[in-house]
Amino acid sequence: MKRDKVIGAILLVVALSAISGLALITVFIFREGVPIILRVGPRQFFLSTDWDPSLGHFGILSMMVGSLFVTVGAAVIGVVFSLSLAIVLTQFAPPVLAAALKPVIELLAGIPSVVYGFVGVVTLVPLIRHWLGGPGLSVLAASIVLGVMILPTITSIAIDALEAVPRTYLEGSIALGATRWQTVTMVLLRAARSGLVAAVILGMGRAIGETMAVIMVAGNALDVPRSLLAPVRTLTSNIALEMGYASGDHRQALFATGVTLFVIITILNTAALAVSRQRSGKRHAR
């Protein structure tokens, strides 16, 4: 099959170009970002909260903390809703309802982030300001918006994980006299555990990398947030806010912020991959 070989070769070139693109980006941001970290000193750069580029102060601790808070907040909200959704859709909902709901959830993933941000600013932020106090633009607002944004990611991977649990496990549990709920909590969730963890980690990866919606609802203040209602600036917002103007050391410091983000996301994705590999490894052993 000559044609197969040609197509195979073309696809290989395409695949390699994607990888080389990634390699180029990696080399570029590290080359631009690492020198300034060394010049400022890693301690100063990662452990100082003083960010004032016009004075040459580059400390990103408050933004790292900001990204962490917002991501964990989003994960908590995302996990609660996504797991519930996944369990209901795979175990309790009538098949017709599940078939109707799944595409709706996937549709959520297609809404541009600026729309989420806008809805957040117009509806969520005034609500928080009115009922809970503070400026409204806050860790809480960002967490809720991001939590909704990562819902489709976590839900669809979680559904896959739950559906991969062999039917015999569930039937066995029911046959032993367990209720449906007991079966879910004691058998299903445990059997699908590694898949669910991978889903959550991938969701967190999305949350920490999200920019536009966060800029709009987080308030972008430079202080370390002391409560859920305090404004916060994340690593991504910092890059996007200041990129347009930055030059010289400031520009490099933004690249260094990018390097930090890159490393964090790589760690998250590797963890997700490792966990899901562990799962498929187990399945082979069975």
Next chain:
Amino acid sequence: MASHALGAAYMKSIFPTLVVLLVFGTVGIGCRRTSARSVSLLGSTSIQPFAEMLAERYAKDHPGEFVEVQGGGSTAGLQAAESGLANIGMCSRSLTAKEALVFTSILIARDGLALVVNRENPVVKLSVEQVRALFAGRITNWNEVGGQEGPIRPITREEGSGTRESFVRLVMGSERIAGRALTQESNGAVKELVKGDPAAIGYMSLGLVGKELKPVAMDGIQPTVENVLAGRYHLVRPLLFVTKGTVNAAAQKFIDYVLSSHGQSLLASEGLVSLQ
């Protein structure tokens, strides 16, 4: 199986897409070459709405001419003028001594910088000293400056914004804006926030204040066009068109239009302080 079908559908759909892209891309390049009558402006988001208005009127008055306006911020405007990305950069602050050596700047209007609060906020006047203390985080309660008991939430602009740099130069001096100040990336976002939050205070171009916000008198002087013209209101910054070297005829024609009495009266009618 489903993924195979999807893949096939994808392959089928990608070729027309590529063809369309190719055609439009070529047409786009063609347009760029032929329309030498097009002028591009890039820079300050404070000048952008006024430049857009001018561009629209200019195109109406001069059929066949086309002016393209983009935001990005004052510093981005300078960079664009330097790299040739735009014919004219827009800059809403004074040039630094170093920048003044590189660029030619054309003053198109002056602009008052207004401190704005929510309409529900009873505070009507502040001193420059108070504003500085308030943005530096030394005053944190409205009752310290004649308002009701409650926290003050200062709203600032992002690093590199011309409005921010003017504010720092005119008000803050050597003091730093507090880290807890909310940072918004456009005049519109500041406006939206102050409109909804009785505790907020922000700063923006006088021409953009509108009726939904309340401008605060500085040292007893209301920020109005008349007071800026008379030299009584001191928070004033230049709005500049910035070019590097000589510009082409089309760009020069647009600059002349903006500086003409017609262009200036258009700017004045939008709330800026014209040059007369």
